[in-house]
Structures are given as structure tokens and as C-alpha cells.
Amino acid sequence: MATPLRIAWWRRRRTRDLLFQAALIAGVLLLFGIMANNAIQTVERQHIATGFGFLDHTAGFDVVQTLVRYDETSTYGRVLLVGILNTLLVAAIGIVLATLLGFLVGIGQLSSNWLVARLARSFVEIVRNLPLLLQIFFWYFAVLRALPGPRESWGVADAVFLNNRGLYLPAPVAESGFGFVMLAFAAGAIASIFMFLRAKAVRERTGRVSPVAPGTTALLVVPALLASAAAGFPMSFSVPALSGFNFQGGIVVLPEMMALVVALATYTASYIAEIVRAGIEGVARGQTEAAQALGLNRGQMLRLVIVPQAMRQIIPPLTSQYLNLTKNSSLAVAIAYPDLVSVFAGTTLSQTGQAIEIIAITMAVYLTLSLLTSAFMNWYNARVALTER
């Protein structure tokens, strides 16, 4: 019987691994400790205010676009909320537009029509190769230069106006009885979902395709219309009207927001277009041939065979683009759109001087938004992923 090989304890692999891990953790902790200590000492030596108490203090400045009630007497905490909502608004609209445009251009690049393919290709190459900040300035000052002043506004039907102060739209105002209309609409919507699911089940069981679009549309519109007629059309509009310097009433879309949304959406769309093209080209050629053999037309081929398979390759990089768009929206401050970075990490920071707290909060907000977006997209990805049986 051979004697087991004896290894000194400090030469054992396991011990060494543990030691290295411990040393690394200690090093990282030490680094953070030094950084924190340095910050605390500086703050104390220079008598800089600290803590999160400032969130309850009165802000005293106004914000041009707020989705929640806000005035000069609101607190810095409220400013934070206003900033988050404004960032979310731009990001949400930007993501929807970028996705639509990106898919259009991406598929367009593969078009057999020479002109369409070249146009799509040029769009991608021009837009994705210019710095985003430049594009934001371009759109902003291009928009401002092109639009007339309030007194020379372009109007449609005396209800919609466009000038260099923004796009003015009539705002719907709900009156009593509006709840019934909403109920009727909700009922119609649920019924139309049922109809769609049933048609899908029939198709999967029998292979018979029945058109559902007319039915679902009718279900969405007719009950709501009937209910509003019964309640005497319980909705009015606040129509913008010129008074003094600007239009008053209605909803206003700021030129800053238009420029920012257009810039973010086109810029991100150019990347999404490439992702979509890669995704589609990644689907094996045999799939197209098989679909053709089945007698599917070009639309059906794309919708039923190519895109669902391409989606598996599209979703993960698409998620990164959504995250990028949300983070890029922080360039808003350059053109005075009141996003989180502008009103909170900008104005609030320079009024209170509490850089560490405010930047930490701002980073936490962006991190949360990004993680939530990622979580949603991962869930969606899992749904469309290849199911192996």
C-alpha cells in the first residue's frame, strides 16, 4: 500500500484558492474604504452639507414639462419624480418609434427593390456614424429654424397648432358618464381578445385560417360608440387658443422633446436595422424555400416563418439598444428638455451642492430602469426562444 502523497497545507490547491479569494476581497474592500474615507474627510474639511434631508426642502424653481402636479413650492423629492417621469416618457416613445423604424429599415435593406435597399442602407450608414449629441443639436436647431413664431403658427382646423413653442393639441376632458364609455370599451376589448384566441385555437387544430381583423375592430369600436351615444357623448376638448405670448390650453409637445425623440429614435433605429438584418439573414435559406414551397406569399413568409425565427437572434442585442436609448436620453440637458439629469443631477445638484448623494440617486434610478428593461426583455426572449421537445 502506497503512502498517500503528503502536501504541505499551504501548498494545497484549496487553501491557496481560498487565500487568493480572501486577499482579493480584502483588497476591494480596502479600496472602497479608502474612497469612502476620502470623500467623508473632504466633505467635513470643506463643510459641505450631507445627508438626504434636502429631498424635503423647497426647490423654488419651475420645470417646463411635468407629468405630475408641480410648482415652485414643491420639494426636491418631487423634482426627482418629475425628472424620472420625463425621462421615462422620452424613453418609452423613443423605444416604440425606434423599434418600428428599425424593423422597417432592417427589412428594407433586404428588399429586392434596388432603390428601397439603397435608401435603407444609406440611412443606416449616415445615422449610425454621426455622434448622437450632434444629431440632437441638428434636429433641435433645424426644428426651431423651420417653425414659425406663435403669431404665424401653422394651424389645422383651429384646433391643432404648430410653432416654435411646440405642437399644440386639443386635450380631451372627461365629463360625467365617461366611466360607462370606458367600461363598454373594456368589455369590447376583452371580447376581442377571446375572439382572437379562439381563432388561433381553431387554426392550430384544423389549419383553417379565418380572418379576425374585422370582428375584433368592430368589438373595440362599436360598444364604446354605442355607450357614448347613450350617455350623450360625455367628453369635451380643451382647445389651445392664442392669448398673449403663447397658446394656452390643450396639450403641448415641446420642440425640445420632439427633437430629442426624433434624434434618439433615428439613431437607435439605425442600430436596430442592422440587428434585424443580421437576424433575418441568420435564418437558414432552406426556411424561405420551404415557405415558398408551401405556397405562402411574401408577407406570410416574413410574418409566419422568417421573423419568428429571426426574433431569437434579434431580441438579446435589441435589449442593449433599448438600454442605450434610455441612457442616451440623458443628453437631453443640452437642449433644455427637463429630464432626470437636467432637473435633478443638474439644477438640484447646483442648488444644493450635494454631488455625492444626488449622483448616487441618479445612478440608482438609471440602474433600476435598465435592470427592469432587461428583466422584461429576458422574459420575452424566453417566450420566443426555441422550444425543444
Place this chain on the structure above:
Amino acid sequence: MRSTIMRFAALAVAGMLALAPAFAAPSPTLAKVKKNGFLRCGVNEGLPGFSVPDTKGEWAGMDVDFCRAIAAAIFNDPKKVRFFPTSAKVRFTALQAGDFDVLSRNTTWTISRDVQIGLEFIGVMYFDGQGFMVPKSAKVTSARQLDGASVCTNTGTTTELNLADYFRANKMKYKVIAFERNNEVISAYDKGRCDAYTTDASGLYAERLKLTKPDDHIVLPEIISKEPLGPAVNQGDQPWGDLVRWTFFAMLNAEELGVTSKNVDQMLKSPNPEVRRLLGVEGAFGESLGLTKDWAVRIVRHVGNYGEVFERNVGQGSPLKIKRGMNALHTKGGLQYAPPVR
């Protein structure tokens, strides 16, 4: 190992002893400035009359000249300054983080900045107040007629707060369009994005020069706030604050005593004891600041007294043609007043 540390410590102590003049409590910032060989100065990115790079890339303006005066006092060379253009939004954070030694950037002295942000304001370089500029075509003659107006301004300034106060106090509505950088504010106003542009009155006159048609715009008569603009340093280095403060006071005292960049050498022979103390002929005030005896001579010779700096940059010798007004010496009906050198 131990001996190395000891040697370093001995060297450091010897170095400090050698550098520190007899009277001065050592200022870490001054030591750093001397070691760097230049002063680091945070200035506006471009405000004619206060801090703006000229066609040759040389910085010019009152705020710039003040930093040159400090450099002259320390190095006897006004060129030993590096300028750091800084936006209104990041100026305090950059100063706190030690990106520069002095912030000379038309900054309003307020209690929150002095106390909460931990700045030390060293004096009032320029007494100012906030005003409005409007296009002549708007036919507005008073700020009271601005109800419902869109107003362009800078984010991170007292301007934003004063604007809110003024419209609230007068029960008027407004929309604020706040940009991070000066150039975007003025560009957006020029393209008609706003009905009015608001900032400190000195800034209005300066920015008006950048418009496509400066003569088509007027500054309204109302001044809606007090804006005492001055340089600031970080708290925690009192001797450095003293040095910067007395550089400013030396410029004011020089004007009051009639010492100019032209006559400073003759003035050294002046029998007036106040002049003799200021110019270091009597007393050792320069040494007590950690400088040399002739610190004030250096400032006035290279940069000039307060009046000269004012007229050259924003007064009659400049395109701005701003009158001294509140910024005249107290002896001439203004507010500028420096404690005596004694």
C-alpha cells in the same frame, strides 16, 4: 523600510521649513500652486467682458484678469495661470473636487452656496442684478408685461430661482427653458424659441453682442434681484482664502490711492504711509500672506488696479460700455470698499 520612511519625513519637514516664510501659517493650496508652477482657475466658458478667449486663444475679461492678478502676486508673472472653462452646472462640484484652486466665474454669493456647498466667497468683484432682454418687435417695455412668456436661461444658476420668485410674486405665468450652456441659451433665444432671455444684467449686455442683430433687442429696465458676483475658494484652507481676498483688496486699495499700472514705480517713492504700506515699502504684510514684500506692486504692475481692469474689460474701453454705477468706489458714490492695509 523604516529608514526610507524616516528619510522621506525628514525631507518633507525640511522642505516645508524652507518654503514657509517666517510669518505665514502654511497654506496647502499655495504650496500646491507653487509646486505646480501655475495657478488653476475656473472661469466661464465664454462671457464677453468677464471671461472669453480672443482670436489668438488668449483669455480676456475681468474674471480672467483677477486670476492673472493672483498669479502675478505669487509668481511675479501673470501668465502662470491655466484656465478651466466650466459650465454653471458643474462649477461647484469641480471646485469641491479640487479641479482648480480658485473659481472666478461671475458667481453669485448666496447663503446656501457659502454655507451648504462649503464655498468661501472672497468678496464682491461685481455688483449685479438680474434683468430681461426681449426682441424690440415684441413691443414689451416692462417685465410686468411678460405674463405667459417663455423665458430662456441657464440651468444651475440663481437666475432660475429669481425668475420663479419674480413671476410668482407678480402672479404671472411663464415657461422656463433652461439650457446647460450659454451658447445654446443665446442660440435658442436668437431663433425665437423664447419671448425673453434672462440672466445678470452684465451678462445680458455681453450676450447681446453674440446675437445676429444685437440692435433688435432691448434690455428691460427692471432689475429683479441682487447678484453680488465674486470669486470663491474651498473652505478648509483659511490662509489661501486670505491670499485671494487680499489680492482683490489690493486692487481696490490701489485704485483708491491712485496707484495705477503706469505710475506704480513712481508711487514706490510716495511719502503717503498708506501707499507705502500697500506697496510693501513699510511693513511686512506680503510675507504674512505667504508672499513677498512687493506682492501688491506685482499685481498692479502686471494687471492694474480695479478701475483699470473694469474699464478695460467691461467699461468705456470695451464694446460693452457698462458704467461703473454700483461698482464705483465708495468715495465716488459706489459700493466698492476695501479694508485698509495696516
